[in-house]
Amino acid sequence: MTQHTLALDVKDLSLSFQSRTGRVPVLRNASIDIEPGEIVGLVGESGSGKSVMSLQVARLLPEDSAVVESGDVTVNGVSTRSATPRQMTKLRGSQIGFIFQEPMTALSPTMTVGKQLALAIRRHRGGSRRGVREQAIAALDEVRIKNPDIVVDQYPFELSGGMRQRVVIALAMVGNPSLLIADEPTTALDVTVQDEILKLIRQLAQDHGMSVLFVSHDLAVVSNLCQRVFVLYAGEVIERGTTRQIIDAPAHPYTRALVAALPRLDAAADLSPIPGEPPDPRNVTEGCIFAPRCPQRFDPCDVKPPTMDLRGGHHAACWLHAREEAHDAR
Amino acid sequence: MLKVVWQRLLMLVLVLACVSIATFLMARVVPGDPAQVIAGPHASHATVEAIRHQLGMDRPILVQYADYMNGLLHGDLGTSITTRHPVSDDLLAYFPATLELVFYAFVVALVVGIPLAILAAVKRNSIFDYAARIVSLAGLSMPTFWFGLVLILVLYGKLGVLPSSGRLSSSLPPPPHITGLYTVDGPLTGYWATFVDSVKHLILPVVALAYVQLAIVVRQLRASMISVLATDYVRTARAAGLSEWTVITRFGLRNALVPVLTIVGISFGALLGGAVVTETVFGWPGMGNYVVQSIESLDFPAIMGFTIVIATAYVLINLVVDLINIALNPEIRRGGGS
Amino acid sequence: MSMTALAAGRGIRRRSGTVLRRLTANKVTACALVVVVALVIMAVLAPLIAPYSPTAVQLAQRLEGLSSAHPLGTDEVGRDILSRLVYGARISIGVSVLVVAAAAVIGMLLGALAGYFRGWTDHVIMRAVDVVLSFPSLILAIALAAALGPSLVNAALAIAIVKVPVYARLAYGETLRVRQQLYVRAARTYGIRSSWIIRRHVLPNIRSSIIVQTTLDLGDVILLIATLGFLGLGAQPPSPEWGSMISTGWHYLIDQWWYPTFTGLAIFVTVMSFNLLGDGISDLLEPTSRD
Numbered sequence: 024m025t026q027h028t029l030a031l032d033v034k035d036l037s038l039s040f041q042s043r044t045g046r047v048p049v050l051r052n053a054s055i056d057i058e059p060g061e062i063v064g065l066v067g068e069s070g071s072g073k074s075v076m077s078l079q080v081a082r083l084l085p086e087d088s089a090v091v092e093s094g095d096v097t098v099n100g101v102s103t104r105s106a107t108p109r110q111m112t113k114l115r116g117s118q119i120g121f122i123f124q125e126p127m128t129a130l131s132p133t134m135t136v137g138k139q140l141a142l143a144i145r146r147h148r149g150g151s152r153r154g155v156r157e158q159a160i161a162a163l164d165e166v167r168i169k170n171p172d173i174v175v176d177q178y179p180f181e182l183s184g185g186m187r188q189r190v191v192i193a194l195a196m197v198g199n200p201s202l203l204i205a206d207e208p209t210t211a212l213d214v215t216v217q218d219e220i221l222k223l224i225r226q227l228a229q230d231h232g233m234s235v236l237f238v239s240h241d242l243a244v245v246s247n248l249c250q251r252v253f254v255l256y257a258g259e260v261i262e263r264g265t266t267r268q269i270i271d272a273p274a275h276p277y278t279r280a281l282v283a284a285l286p287r288l289d290a291a292a293d294l295s296p297i298p299g300e301p302p303d304p305r306n307v308t309e310g311c312i313f314a315p316r317c318p319q320r321f322d323p324c325d326v327k328p329p330t331m332d333l334r335g336g337h338h339a340a341c342w343l344h345a346r347e348e349a350h351d352a353r
Numbered sequence: 354m355l356k357v358v359w360q361r362l363l364m365l366v367l368v369l370a371c372v373s374i375a376t377f378l379m380a381r382v383v384p385g386d387p388a389q390v391i392a393g394p395h396a397s398h399a400t401v402e403a404i405r406h407q408l409g410m411d412r413p414i415l416v417q418y419a420d421y422m423n424g425l426l427h428g429d430l431g432t433s434i435t436t437r438h439p440v441s442d443d444l445l446a447y448f449p450a451t452l453e454l455v456f457y458a459f460v461v462a463l464v465v466g467i468p469l470a471i472l473a474a475v476k477r478n479s480i481f482d483y484a485a486r487i488v489s490l491a492g493l494s495m496p497t498f499w500f501g502l503v504l505i506l507v508l509y510g511k512l513g514v515l516p517s518s519g520r521l522s523s524s525l526p527p528p529p530h531i532t533g534l535y536t537v538d539g540p541l542t543g544y545w546a547t548f549v550d551s552v553k554h555l556i557l558p559v560v561a562l563a564y565v566q567l568a569i570v571v572r573q574l575r576a577s578m579i580s581v582l583a584t585d586y587v588r589t590a591r592a593a594g595l596s597e598w599t600v601i602t603r604f605g606l607r608n609a610l611v612p613v614l615t616i617v618g619i620s621f622g623a624l625l626g627g628a629v630v631t632e633t634v635f636g637w638p639g640m641g642n643y644v645v646q647s648i649e650s651l652d653f654p655a656i657m658g659f660t661i662v663i664a665t666a667y668v669l670i671n672l673v674v675d676l677i678n679i680a681l682n683p684e685i686r687r688g689g690g691s
Numbered sequence: 692m693s694m695t696a697l698a699a700g701r702g703i704r705r706r707s708g709t710v711l712r713r714l715t716a717n718k719v720t721a722c723a724l725v726v727v728v729a730l731v732i733m734a735v736l737a738p739l740i741a742p743y744s745p746t747a748v749q750l751a752q753r754l755e756g757l758s759s760a761h762p763l764g765t766d767e768v769g770r771d772i773l774s775r776l777v778y779g780a781r782i783s784i785g786v787s788v789l790v791v792a793a794a795a796v797i798g799m800l801l802g803a804l805a806g807y808f809r810g811w812t813d814h815v816i817m818r819a820v821d822v823v824l825s826f827p828s829l830i831l832a833i834a835l836a837a838a839l840g841p842s843l844v845n846a847a848l849a850i851a852i853v854k855v856p857v858y859a860r861l862a863y864g865e866t867l868r869v870r871q872q873l874y875v876r877a878a879r880t881y882g883i884r885s886s887w888i889i890r891r892h893v894l895p896n897i898r899s900s901i902i903v904q905t906t907l908d909l910g911d912v913i914l915l916i917a918t919l920g921f922l923g924l925g926a927q928p929p930s931p932e933w934g935s936m937i938s939t940g941w942h943y944l945i946d947q948w949w950y951p952t953f954t955g956l957a958i959f960v961t962v963m964s965f966n967l968l969g970d971g972i973s974d975l976l977e978p979t980s981r982d
Binding site for chain 2: 083119120131146195
């Protein structure tokens with residue numbers, strides 16, 4: 024295949040949480056890849072493991088409870104599984120930038136915006152204390168904050184949610200990362216602010232040639248922003264493809280339900296309309312993971328479907344397409 | 354910000370009024386008669402009455418109280434029945450010893466407790482964490498006086514390495530009085546032998562007294578640190594690639610400190626209470642020892658004076674804690690400023 | 692609205708069936724529970740368990756060391772220390788339970804009244820609470836006990852006075868919260884008697900946090916009783932109260948070390964067990980309150 028280095032390569036990642044009663048699998052053989060400069064969406068219901076996957080990329084999960092069973096995460100060719108904590112710290116901020124869902128609590132309440140930025144600036148750009156303030160103001164300016172010279176001396180509680188999210192983005196951008204992970208960055212915000220933040224992320228990705236992994240439960244938002252989409256269900260990637268392919272020709276019944284639930288006009292959609300609930304990760308049945316909720320389930324679904332290659336980089340893990348292939352062959 | 358100060362000071366006035374009234378009344382209602390105590394069990398009725406008159410105890414209660422309050426406002430806490438000195442003089446004489454003990458205990462508790470609590474919270478379920486939890490549990494469950502006795506038994510009785518009682522060996526003269534703290538006055542005046550001896554005498558009582566406070570600090574700070582380390586902003590700091598040291602100190606400790614400070618202020622009360630017990634066990638010539646002796650001789654002016662001084666100190670300490678909390682909390686600071 | 696209370700009540704009852712199992716799921720808490728139960732049984736059955744009378748003086752056998760006849764030795768007038776410790780558990784545990792119960796009930800009522808009626812009731816009660824809380828608790832207990840005169844009853848009274856405000860403040864905060872609930876506001880609008888609302892809605896809702904506080908306080912109160920006893924402000928000789936035993940045993944520290952040491956150990960183990968059990972219970976009832 025390609026010889027170039029992927030911005031992010033999650034390969035067959037299986038991850039469990041260690042609980043008192045035993046290990047609970049959260050991700051099962053999940054794979055994701057992102058080309059340099061590409062904006063990729065990761066879609067799934069809450070509990071699908073999408074946040075866990077994104078956090079694991081930066082190894083931000085508590086190491087004593089999150090156990091990697093198999094697979095690896097490679098960022099710009101650097102394996103994070105074998106990295107020491109010190110190497111991981113170095114990787115964070117400089118290779119991987121991270122923004123989170125909840126801007127209201129994402130900044131320390133007892134430090135000014137400028138101080139928090141300054142800590143990161145000194146960390147990643149080194150150098151003297153002189154000019155750090157100017158750099159912090161410039162960083163705020165880059166995320167389109169008005170009056171950055173005032174905001175720099177303000178505390179998070181003095182800022183609105185949208186402003187705080189911009190500050191968090193500025194913080195993530197300090198080290199000029201090659202990969203930005205955005206874990207539901209707009210979910211907690213007003214619709215208008217949402218749009219501004221999405222625009223900002225797209226702009227920054229363009230300006231810096233930065234890849235983005237955009238994690239969301241909202242297929243509408245993802246389809247707006249991303250070039251490719253991965254659909255995660257109960258810890259498994261059940262479909263992946265270009266945004267076009269996913270929206271226009273969803274292959275997996277789950278994705279079809281998601282797409283069907285998309286509002287025709289641009290309003291936020293929710294993933295609720297699929298009857299039933301995701302399986303309890305502690306006792307997942309053999310066979311297709313979606314089968315219990317699937318309207319099109321049939322006999323083969325008792326066996327786990329492999330990922331079927333539909334054309335043009337479009338993949339889905341569903342026996343329906345084996346049947347189609349069989350039909351085609353006949 | 355001013356509001357906090359006023360509230361605390363108002364509280365102080367209320368506290369002082371209540372203490373003085375309550376203790377004053379009780380001193381005159383309870384069965385133990387100080388005049389009888391002074392006169393001794395076999396004194397004649399006339400002698401007791403004479404002493405009563407001398408103490409002013411035969412006047413109407415309101416007059417006595419007004420008298421007392423008037424004195425109180427002028428810094429006069431009355432006259433001790435046993436020592437015959439003004440209570441304020443007595444307390445002032447014993448104050449440096451207590452201050453020296455409490456101060457070092459406080460410092461030891463914080464210097465040992467804060468790192469231990471942080472280590473326990475950062476390395477949860479590690480050996481440090483278990484040690485911290487056991488240390489704090491034991492400290493909260495152990496009678497201070499018994500811990501003191503065990504220290505004496507082992508380090509004085511069995512090993513003979515440290516003295517068990519007093520501030521100085523009897524062979525040594527105290528250093529010339531500057532602050533009244535031997536560990537300060539000794540080096541200042543060149544009384545080095547006295548200094549070393551006073552440090553030796555301090556070790557056991559300081560350890561005994563520090564332990565409860567240490568237990569409280571460790572328990573609270575550990576819990577506070579654990580919850581702060583689980584917050585979003587600590588995760589943000591980690592995600593931004595900041596070093597673990599920066600994350601723990603600037604983001605973790607800085608935010609964990611605010612709730613803990615309040616507890617430290619309140620637990621200062623445990624330190625003051627513990628000082629009474631510790632001074633008794635170690636024959637430490639401080640205010641606590643003085644009050645216990647006053648209790649035995651039903652010396653109410655002394656007990657009352659002591660209680661007032663301690664309550665005042667306690668309210669003022671918590672005022673300082675409030676002010677530090679305001680300084681640490683930008684939301685209150687800016688809110689009050691604008 | 693009484694449906695809510697009913698449902699809440701049923702919820703508590705249904706939970707209690709599994710409370711013991713959930714409590715003992717934590718091994719440490721389970722151990723603490725076993726020790727506490729053993730101590731309580733020991734206290735109740737003291738006459739059956741103690742080998743000697745706690746006050747039987749035998750001057751010929753004074754200050755004896757550890758032996759099979761006197762496993763923990765004898766005191767300065769030849770009384771069996773083990774027997775005195777067994778009887779002492781009655782005093783420490785019994786008095787502390789009484790003190791905490793009294794403080795909790797009085798504090799809960801005061802706090803509920805202040806929080807429910809607000810106005811001057813609130814001012815008077817809560818200012819008094821503030822005043823008491825402005826003292827270091829041990830110092831106030833010492834001062835009160837000294838003023839009342841040294842005896843176990845007075846010491847218990849002093850400690851109860853010190854502890855009441857803790858419960859009053861807790862109940863006050865909870866009552867303010869409950870008061871805002873729709874069903875309480877509705878009940879008030881319909882002119883239902885305040886005493887009924889307080890009894891049926893306010894008190895049941897603040898009970899759980901009060902119970903948690905009592906379990907956390909028991910150990911502390913045992914310590915306070917012992918401390919006052921040690922200072923000569925609590926139980927008076929020849930009472931086998933642990934603190935007062937150390938107060939005399941102290942003089943024999945160097946030569947008959949077991950006398951004060953084992954007595955203190957009894958306090959230590961008892962308080963620690965109560966504290967651990969209290970932590971376990973509070974984790975169970977209010978899991979957010981600690982880690």
